[in-house]
Amino acid sequence: MPASENVSVAASIYPSDLYGYATLLAAEEQAALLRLRSVLETSVRPVIDDHWERGEFPFEIVQPLAELDLMPPNSPAQQGSALFSGFTIFEMARMDASVATFYTAQAGLFRTAVNVGGSQEQVDRLDPLIRSFEATGVFCLTEPEHGSDIAGGLATSARRDGDDWVLNGEKRWIGAASSAKYLAIFARDEADHEVKAFLVASDAPGVTLNKIRRKTSLRMVQNADIRLQNVRVSEADRLQRVNSFRDVADMLRRMRSDVAWLATGVQAGAYEAAVRYVTQRQQFGKPLAAFQLIQERLALMLGNLTSSLGMVVRLSQQQHEGHYVDENSALAKMYCSLRMRETVALAREVVGGNGIVLENDVARFHADAEAVYTYEGTHDINALIVGRAITGVGAFR
Structure with a gap:
């Protein structure tokens, strides 16, 4: 009997994973993904078609997803594997792209903005709240006239005024902005012309959000146009490690x-x-x-x-x-x-x-x-x- 016939190959948790990539995950990680699948099947599948057709997001699913505690802690000693984080997105997208996009807006875009761009104090204070979805936020980079050329074309401005900054400009296609508490706004400093980043409360004076309607794709995701008119934000709310x-x-x-x-x-x-x-x-x-x-x-x-x-x-x-x-x-x-x-x-x-x-x-x-x-x-x-x-x-x- 060939030796290969004696080898027991663990089956993947996915019927479409022909080469068994998911078997690279630890047993507890696979179990966590199966718990996620159960929540998706019971809380998401029954409502996605109606919400997609209406162009509305089923916000009642957020709490069951948050309770799964899928985002690993930010400390080096506790960080989960990047492979598990990837399969978490895979599992959600396998059910619905809008749900996966909503999750990655929080767990990927906003969390990265804070954890990579923020000071250690900002990270320590905000990351636990981001993981629990208590502090929801979005990544606001794209503008009405600047997408692919945003590196050189970013037009939203930031002017230092004492201990505050004054922001003016517009952002477009910001997914999940309508329900976010914080907007991570990227703006060009009028003094040195470099890009800076600021955490702005979505209900701050001078902030206007308008839902983008008549979309034919990701209809459940609440994309928004954002207008900033003399929005004041403190230096303490500037992400300290974003300076270009x-x-x-x-x-x-x-x-x-x-x-x-x-x-x-x-x-x-x-x-x-x-x-x-x-x-x-x-x-x-x-x-x-x-x-x-x-x-x-x-x-x-x-x-x-x-x-x-x-x-x-x-x-x-x-x-x-x-x-x-x-x-x-x-x-x-x-x-x-x-x-x-x-x-x-x-x-x-x-x-x-x-x-x-x-x-x-x-x-x-x-x-x-x-x-x-x-x-x-x-x-x-x-x-x-x-x-x-x-x-x-x-x-x-």
Whole structure:
């Protein structure tokens, strides 16, 4: 008997994890993900279609998710694995991209802004409140006229006035802003023209938030336009370690891995929904799954998902070791989002006409993928970051 036949391979907790990447997690981490899955199935699945159609977020799900205590403490002695954090996003995105986006706005974007950009006192004070969702916040970088060119084009201004700063400007596409207590606002200092960051209460005088309506993607996420008119914020509420756009870029290279995980989870959700459908749907007297063309498309989808999982797993392993590189996270975001776009389209294709109704799940994944494909750096911008690393030549300013 070959030795390989004596080897017992642990089954993954995911039916779409062909190579068993989730088995790299510790047993307690896998158990935590299964608890998360239970909450998603009982609290989220029954309400997502109605809320998606209405363009409203089911805020009643926040407390059950917060009680799972999924964010590891910030102390080096207690930090959980980056791989577990990635699979947490994967698990949520496998259920719904809007829920995963809401979570990463808090656990990824806002928490990174504070933990990387804040002083030690700010981190010690705020991080426990962020982990418990007592201090909800959002990352406010994009502007109406500046997205991909935000590094040089950021127009929101900050003027020092005694012990305060005065902020003026606008932000756009800020996900979950409508329900956040704090806005992490990035603004350009009028004195030295460098980018600074400030924690602003969402109800502070001079702050106006308007929900962006008529979206066709991530409809449950409450994106907002934000206007700042002579908003005063104290020096104590300035994130002390953000003193140039280089500091912002340090945050972005850490956070892009979250979006790559999210794009991979969307693939898993779409693929698994497609498999459920084609094994149940009968045409010409047999299940759709019995047709060669359907099987070929399922194989392509699984290949996309498996290659994406391999990439984000290795990226998280590197980041857990403290290895953060622009081109690594940019490549993962670019590649996994591209594969996601193809995978959700194939899922929509194999489900046929029923692929445009919410009850079969693939329509939601198909629509939501378009937003994931764009945010945290478009395909082209991330490709140019990788291209710069390959050639040593920057093709954009």
